[in-house]
Amino acid sequence: MANSNVIHIQGANWKTEVLDSSLPVLVDFWAEWCGPCKMIAHVLDDLATEMASKLKVAKVDVDENRDLAAQFNVRSIPTLLVFKGGQVKGQMIGAMSKAALKEKLSGYL
Numbered sequence: 825m826a827n828s829n830v831i832h833i834q835g836a837n838w839k840t841e842v843l844d845s846s847l848p849v850l851v852d853f854w855a856e857w858c859g860p861c862k863m864i865a866h867v868l869d870d871l872a873t874e875m876a877s878k879l880k881v882a883k884v885d886v887d888e889n890r891d892l893a894a895q896f897n898v899r900s901i902p903t904l905l906v907f908k909g910g911q912v913k914g915q916m917i918g919a920m921s922k923a924a925l926k927e928k929l930s931g932y933l
Contacts, residue, residue, distance in 0.1 A: 829872035831882040835889060841882055843910040848932050849880040853896070853903040855887050860919040861902045867922045871929075878933050906932045 831841050842849045852868055854861035872881035886893040886901060896905060906914035913932055
């Protein structure tokens, strides 16, 4: 079941949901066929619910949004980018535990 707190990005809603967001946005560049992406998906769902008042969580399917992936030089997935004020403030690559991700995000909230 999809988490209603996780925003699915298509090219059309990128600016509104990510660049113009008043909250920091954690963007997960992923693909359906990616094993590590599936491993981190539940962590992102949990964070989207727990941190809804402090952080937006968005997902970009790299197969459907190749231009966005190329724009941010996404070379391996999952790649997590933190946007704040419309700019990339942090990058994490690969699956990680919820505790590790929360610790890395704490500097951006």
